[in-house]
Amino acid sequence: MSHRLPEPDPDGFCAEAWRHTAELQRAIVRHPFNRALAEGTLQRDRFVFYLVQDSRYLVGFAQALAGAAARADEPEDAEFLARSAHGALAEERALHAGYFERFGLTERETAGIETSPTCLAYTSYLRASAQSSPYPVLVAALLPCFWVYQHVGSTILEETGDTAEHPYGRWIETYADEEFATAVLGARELTDRLASAADERTRQRMLTAFVRCSEYEWLFWNSAWEREQWPTARWLPHRGATAE
Numbered sequence: 001m002s003h004r005l006p007e008p009d010p011d012g013f014c015a016e017a018w019r020h021t022a023e024l025q026r027a028i029v030r031h032p033f034n035r036a037l038a039e040g041t042l043q044r045d046r047f048v049f050y051l052v053q054d055s056r057y058l059v060g061f062a063q064a065l066a067g068a069a070a071r072a073d074e075p076e077d078a079e080f081l082a083r084s085a086h087g088a089l090a091e092e093r094a095l096h097a098g099y100f101e102r103f104g105l106t107e108r109e110t111a112g113i114e115t116s117p118t119c120l121a122y123t124s125y126l127r128a129s130a131q132s133s134p135y136p137v138l139v140a141a142l143l144p145c146f147w148v149y150q151h152v153g154s155t156i157l158e159e160t161g162d163t164a165e166h167p168y169g170r171w172i173e174t175y176a177d178e179e180f181a182t183a184v185l186g187a188r189e190l191t192d193r194l195a196s197a198a199d200e201r202t203r204q205r206m207l208t209a210f211v212r213c214s215e216y217e218w219l220f221w222n223s224a225w226e227r228e229q230w231p232t233a234r235w236l237p238h239r240g241a242t243a244e
């Protein structure tokens, strides 16, 4: 079942951030990668590239969430952030046990796929935010990961309807399910609350972080569509994949 989210508080940060990125959010849903994913015509190697990058992304994202949990003022917020960090790592494990196995992906094949420039840039931005941005700015950087995915997942699910026979059904279900929708609402509520207590400069920085990470979400799908490589790789001996 699809779970469309209720609209955010119209006077809050989230409503403003979504309005600000509305065109980009539409472009994300309409990106050829997501069109092909919805239609079930996405080529295996594009999806494999995406899965491998995503499993690396999830580890970095979980580290940034754990950093946010360590900095939260309220125990409930720390619990939410730590639970989300656990969720991201559980998702990474599930990718391995589920899709990696289903697509017959061996360690050798995945190790041969270099972490892409986009994946490294996005995770590096999140890790750097966890280290040196004010806590509200870090939370705003983490929000697109929740919200943009839920938006894409629920929009695709509305188009596909029944996912039982869909080759990417499990992926679609994960990001359109109810538990995940609850997590998105939690992330939005936290972000709105921090923004309403923040000064104008911090709020501006929150918006900048939200926009940047929404851009990285687009870049992430685009990099899988194009199977983005390091243009410099041709001058280097073949490297096995590393975390960095």
Ligand SMILES: Cc1ncc(C[n+]2csc(CCO)c2C)c(N)n1
Pocket: 054, 057, 058, 061, 084, 085, 087, 088, 091, 144, 145, 146, 147, 149, 217, 220
């Ligand atoms: C590039 C990229 N962006 C967002 C997600 C979605 N996501 C991953 S973990 C998590 C929250 C914790 O369960 C969310 C929303 C993804 N998989 N890959």
